């Protein structure tokens with residue numbers, strides 16, 4: 001894909017021990033610090049999401065970011081978003097961006113995993129038996145860990161979690 005040159009592509013995802021990421025159109029659990037982390041990492045940049053993930057956002061387009069929604073139905077109009085029909089079109093439309101973040105969900109992660117230069121994982125230290133959407137298997141031999149921040153569970157976070165950042169080797 002020629003459009004990728006000069007753009008840093010990060011994938012950002014919160015996943016359980018079994019790579020589960022969602023259930024019935026929603027996240028698996030509420031981790032306020034993860035939402036804060038997501039905001040810190042992505043603010044000022046471009047976020048690309050699948051149509052279902054857009055529909056899961058409580059207030060629609062995310063502020064302070066260029067929002068791109070991928071859908072096969074280009075007639076759709078999502079307020080505050082650029083609507084594209086493919087990942088390639090998303091990258092073409094974002095070629096002025098320095099950094100873009102793929103923010104899910106499962107279908108979009110599968111379609112873009114091979115393009116990513118960075119992974120921003122929040123590993124939730126729990127396995128949700130009712131997860132119905134999953135992140136692809138990660139071969140960690142292909143990635144160098146650059147940051148790691150461990151958090152215990154507390155009264156606002158039911159499960160312990162770790163922020164992990166990787167760079168593609």
Ligand SMILES: NC(=O)c1ccc[n+]([C@@H]2O[C@H](COP(=O)([O-])OP(=O)(O)OC[C@H]3O[C@@H](n4cnc5c(N)ncnc54)[C@H](OP(=O)(O)O)[C@@H]3O)[C@@H](O)[C@H]2O)c1
Nearest residue numbers: 013014022025026027050051052053072104105106107108
């Ligand atoms: N844990 C996390 O970090 C995280 C992050 C985001 C989302 N999630 C969860 O993931 C779940 C949603 O994931 P999902 O896999 O069901 O849906 P999704 O990837 O968000 O959206 C799927 C839709 O996006 C469009 N799409 C995706 N890839 C495309 C491609 N290559 N070309 C054209 N269109 C494409 C299609 O829209 P059309 O059908 O309109 O054509 C497709 O039906 C929810 O449970 C959500 O809460 C979790």
